[in-house]
Amino acid sequence: MVSRRQILVTGGASLLLLGGGFGAYVGTRSIAKAQQPWKQAAKGFGDPRLDALAYAILAPNPHNRQPWQVRLEGDDGFIVYCDLDKRLPHTDPPNRQITIGFGAFLELFRQAAAEKGYRAEISPFPEGEPEPVLDSRPIASIKLVQDPSVARDPLFSTILNRRSTKEAFAPRSVDDAIFAKLQSMAFAGQAELTPSLITTSDVEQVEKLKELNWKAWSVEYDVARTQKESVDLMRIGAAEVNANPDGIDISGPMMEALRLGGIVSREELATKGSTAYESGISMYKEMLDSTSSFGWLISPDNSRTTQLQSGAAWVRVNQAATALGLAMHPVSQILQEFPEMADLYDQYHDYLAVAAPARVQGFFRLGYAAAPEPSPRWPVETLLLNV
Known part of the structure; x- marks a missing residue:
């Protein structure tokens, strides 16, 4: 090898x-040009919607597809759509992972709006939840309402430093005290979020999860169409x-x-x-x-709205990890829903004792590593449909 x-x-x-x-x-x-949106977010545009959107587009999303499209409405609202060409038909056939990315996008928008004194009124899937795949119907409609009493989110300050760290971690596991802080910080004031976070540094469990993850990654890498989707x-x-x-x-x-x-x-x-x-x-x-610790998010069901909530929980965990000096890296191949992954998908859920309608929505490595450079992003203005 x-x-x-x-x-x-x-x-x-x-x-x-x-x-x-x-x-x-x-x-x-x-690649400084492609990283410029991270700097632009801190500068703003002078329009509260665009100012908050500049942070929202920094959300984690599968294969960094950035599938969001925005149509501004009036002076205080906008509609979010999925760019259907940005879906991942082979590794994400039902568009579940893409929807989770939208949940992260909406959560960062909410945080950024609150920081400027605006309440984001978010209505998910105003024309109904698209099934079995996403379609031309909107993901959400959003209206900004100026509200000096809106609570600022302490995790907002982590947005520009949040990363997905696709590197080897230091040989050090995360201890229970840090896990408790991670849980508290990620879900503070978020009683409406239904996904729950489970973490482990148990050596036997970590080894089993590494074994399952390696098998799942190998399947995705070995199946020609799923590997090609990534290579392309x-x-x-x-x-x-x-x-x-x-x-x-x-x-x-x-x-x-x-x-x-x-x-x-x-x-x-x-x-x-x-x-x-x-x-x-x-x-x-x-x-x-190099992994000594894992975490995963369990949702009570798998509706599109729950997938959005899972994305909000995902990015909040990532932000809390950032605040605690933890590295986080998604390894969700085993959650992909193409036929060749089905047996491992079932093995994984059985091992974690997660039975339908509940399901694992995100699986990630946790540990310690130097933060990488920010990922490339399209500028906000390229994602606006009516500009």
């Missing part, structure tokens, strides 16, 4: 072969990331070397046995093996 060290050595050799000027070239590759959404190098700042960002100086050296490309990533393909396996296994 090819290790991360081996692919980096190979990439370094390619850089040398390409000549001395190449190092200077890759050193200039930056990879933005390889700074030029691709800046031109199309959604999908899966794989940039940085070494990635520029690997890309220009022909070692990393979509074709190579999709070819079983290639250096790039095998390195993906090695890198994920190394990351998973």
Whole structure:
């Protein structure tokens, strides 16, 4: 099996072969343009809706698809729709994960509006819950009402620092006292949220969950159509990331070397046995093996409205983790609903004693690691339908 060290050595050799000027070239590759929305959120636009939307678009969402579209209504309202081309038909056939992303989006909007003294009146699915997949009906309608008495959310201050940390964690588990703080901070003042958070650092349970997660990740990686869905959404190098700042960002100086050296490309990533393909396996296994703690969210049912609530709970847990100095990384492959995953999906729910209509809505690693750079985002103005 090819290790991360081996692919980096190979990439370094390619850089040398390409000549001395190449190092200077890759050193200039930056995705700062694609990260600009994180800075713009702090600056604002002067319109309370756009100011809050600038924070909402920073929400975590599957494969960083950023499926939100917004139609402004009057002076104080707007409608949120799903960009149907941003769904994940192979890994997320019922659009459950995409809907959870919208829940995170709406929660960050609510927090940002409250920070400016506005109450966000959010009506989910005003034309009915779309089933079996999302359609052209709106996800939510929102109206802002100026209200000096609206409670500010203490988690708002974490939005710009929140990350999904897709890296190996330090060899240190999360203790029960930190878990208790995580629970308290994430759900403080949120009695209406029905999903519940479960966490563990129990060695035996963590090992079993790692085993199940590894099997699930391997299934997604081995099934051609699900692996291709991810590969097609990879933005390889700074030029691709800046031109199309959604999908899966794989940039940085070494990635520029690997890309220009022909070692990393979509074709190579999709070819079983290639250096790039095998390195993906090695890198994920190394990351998973470093895990000493897990968490998961259980909902009482699986309605679309509950999925939105699960997204709100998800991002709040992520924000609370940020405040506590914890890294958090979603590993929800085992929750995907394509046929080849069905047996593992059932094994996982049985192991956690979660029976229908309840279900696990999110599964994630928790631990300690340095925070990565912010993920690319489309600017707010590109998501407005009537501008």
